[in-house]
Amino acid sequence: xxxxxxxxxxxxxxxxxxxxxxxxxxxxxxxxxxxxxxxxxxxxxxxxxxxxxxxxxxxxxxxxxxxxxxxxxxxxxxxxxxxxxxxxxxxxxxxxxxxxxxxxxxxxxxxxxxxxxxx
Numbered sequence: 001x002x003x004x005x006x007x008x009x010x011x012x013x014x015x016x017x018x019x020x021x022x023x024x025x026x027x028x029x030x031x032x033x034x035x036x037x038x039x040x041x042x043x044x045x046x047x048x049x050x051x052x053x054x055x056x057x058x059x060x061x062x063x064x065x066x067x068x069x070x071x072x073x074x075x076x077x078x079x080x081x082x083x084x085x086x087x088x089x090x091x092x093x094x095x096x097x098x099x100x101x102x103x104x105x106x107x108x109x110x111x112x113x114x115x116x117x118x119x
Contacts, residue, residue, distance in 0.1 A: 014062065015062055018058055018059060018062040018064065019064075019083070021055070023045060023047065023052075023055055024058070024059055025087070026045055027041055027045065027056065027059065027065075027076075028064065028065075028078070028087070030045070031076060032084060035075050035076060035077035037073050037074065038052055038073075038074060038076070039073075041056070041076070060076075060079075063079055063080055064080050064083055065077070065078060066078070
């Protein structure tokens, strides 16, 4: 990001905004396995087709998802597989944070309790 103009930084921020919604991450995760239609994604995510279509439109605008018409259906697939490297990096970082917190909590829970005298 070094030396990027403000306009480019705005585009980077918009890209991360597209990834900041759990339903869109769920869609990307489902498309990681195979291409799917809006109806399939809606059923698997538990949302309406209209809701999933809005998410897919945004993901398509940011170049993360590709849309292909097949007969009367639109089929979606991943357009930029590098997004998974980014997501895996972030998920690994979050997992390490949870591990550190769990170790700290375990150490605190296992520490002997000191009693103070009442005055």
